[in-house]
Amino acid sequence: MNKAFFFIILGAALWGTISWYVKNLYAFGFTPMEVVTLRAWTTAIILLIYFLITSPKKLKLQSVGDLKYFIGTGILSIIFFNYCLFTAIELSTIPIATALLYTAPAFVTILSFFFFKEPLTKVKIVALAITLFGTCFVVGLIPINLQSIQIGSILFGIGSGIGYAFYSVFSKFAAKKYTSLTITTFTFIVAAIALLPFFPYSEKIHLLLDPTVLLYAFGLGLLPTAFAYIIYTYGLMQIEASKASILTTIEPVVATIIGIFIFEEAFSLLQMVGMACIIGAVILIQLSMKSNKESQLLVNKRKNAV
Numbered sequence: 001m002n003k004a005f006f007f008i009i010l011g012a013a014l015w016g017t018i019s020w021y022v023k024n025l026y027a028f029g030f031t032p033m034e035v036v037t038l039r040a041w042t043t044a045i046i047l048l049i050y051f052l053i054t055s056p057k058k059l060k061l062q063s064v065g066d067l068k069y070f071i072g073t074g075i076l077s078i079i080f081f082n083y084c085l086f087t088a089i090e091l092s093t094i095p096i097a098t099a100l101l102y103t104a105p106a107f108v109t110i111l112s113f114f115f116f117k118e119p120l121t122k123v124k125i126v127a128l129a130i131t132l133f134g135t136c137f138v139v140g141l142i143p144i145n146l147q148s149i150q151i152g153s154i155l156f157g158i159g160s161g162i163g164y165a166f167y168s169v170f171s172k173f174a175a176k177k178y179t180s181l182t183i184t185t186f187t188f189i190v191a192a193i194a195l196l197p198f199f200p201y202s203e204k205i206h207l208l209l210d211p212t213v214l215l216y217a218f219g220l221g222l223l224p225t226a227f228a229y230i231i232y233t234y235g236l237m238q239i240e241a242s243k244a245s246i247l248t249t250i251e252p253v254v255a256t257i258i259g260i261f262i263f264e265e266a267f268s269l270l271q272m273v274g275m276a277c278i279i280g281a282v283i284l285i286q287l288s289m290k291s292n293k294e295s296q297l298l299v300n301k302r303k304n305a306v
Contacts, residue, residue: 004238008247011232014224016254019094021220022086023263028213032086034204035220036079037195042221044192047185050226058182066177067190072170073183074190081163084156092153094259095267098252099138099275100157105245105282106131107165115169123288130281137274181233188225245286249279 025035051059061067081101088097106128112118136142139154167187174183207213236244252275259265 002239004235005247007231007235008239008244009250011228011235012248012251013254014228015248016098016224016251017258018220018224019089019098019255020258020262021216021224022089023094024216025213025220026090028207028210028216030204030207032083032090033195033198034200035086036082037192037199038217039082039220039225040078040188040191040195042218043225044185044188044221046218046221046226047181047188050230051182051185058179059185061186062177066174069170069174070183070186070190073167073174073187075194077163077167077170078187078191079194081160081167084159084163088153088157088160091156092150093265093267094263095252095256095265095271095275096138096153097157097160098255098259099271099278100135100154101160101164102249102252102275102278102282103131103135103158103161104164104168105285107162108168109285111165111169116172121288124285127281127284127288130277130284134274134277134281137277138271139274140271142270142274180236181230184229184233243286246283249282252279 022035025038030038048059085097085101088100109118109120109124109128113120133142135158139150139157171180171183171187178186208217232244232248256267256272256275260267
């Protein structure tokens with residue numbers, strides 16, 4: 001297997017293990033917002049150490065005004081999306097929460113239409129329809145089963161998808177001046193600072209002295225966050241972004257396996273069909289983006305040849 005493909009798949013698979021750490025931290029009495037705080041702080045510390053060792057010069061703001069980008073990625077995206085995702089996991093199941101998170105590419109498509117004037121092509125509209133159809137299967141709207149529908153988990157799950165989509169919007173502005181890894185580092189630093197007032201130190205500080213809690217907290221910041229993003233970025237440097245995005249669909253598969261086999265959570269055949277629809281829509285969007293880029297390159301070549 002190509003090394004780049006391996007790193008992309010490994011990074012995405014590690015992202016899929018996030019729920020395992022979250023569930024175990026819940027068992028110690030931490031709330032969703034407290035787990036978000038632990039993830040932000042441990043990730044910020046790990047990425048900061050990594051940068052100081054490898055390339056300290058890159059860890060510098062080119063302008064104080066650039067903080068607005070990282071307030072967007074750190075607070076409006078990372079904090080919001082993590083809180084929604086972890087709450088959805090608490091209210092429903094890991095497979096359902098992960099499936100709803102993967103509606104993010106659909107929201108990216110919509111937001112890009114308004115913010116970047118990217119065309120809403122027929123393929124994208126079809127992908128949005130498939131995403132909506134798949135989401136209805138996952139949450140129990142098809143077939144209609146009012147007893148199984150949990151409005152809270154649906155709203156938080158979709159909220160996680162919207163929050164995750166915001167990261168693409170804000171990071172696209174920041175990418176004009178910073179590398180993706182630098183953006184991620186500043187994102188988690190801003191998120192960690194913003195979350196300082198929300199952790200009940202007097203009540204929970206004794207838990208942080210527990211070696212098992214520290215293992216889960218730093219494990220959450222290291223493996224499925226900092227390390228996963230570093231190796232994903234390394235792989236992304238060697239292959240097309242569209243191919244990388246398709247490979248990352250391994251994430252919900254890993255998360256679903258963890259939910260079903262480790263935490264024994266229910267996930268019906270119809271919900272699996274729904275997740276397959278959502279993943280299929282992600283792949284369709286990425287393939288259409290690749291096709292559009294190739295068509296544009298061909299047009300440019302013809303223009304240059306004239």
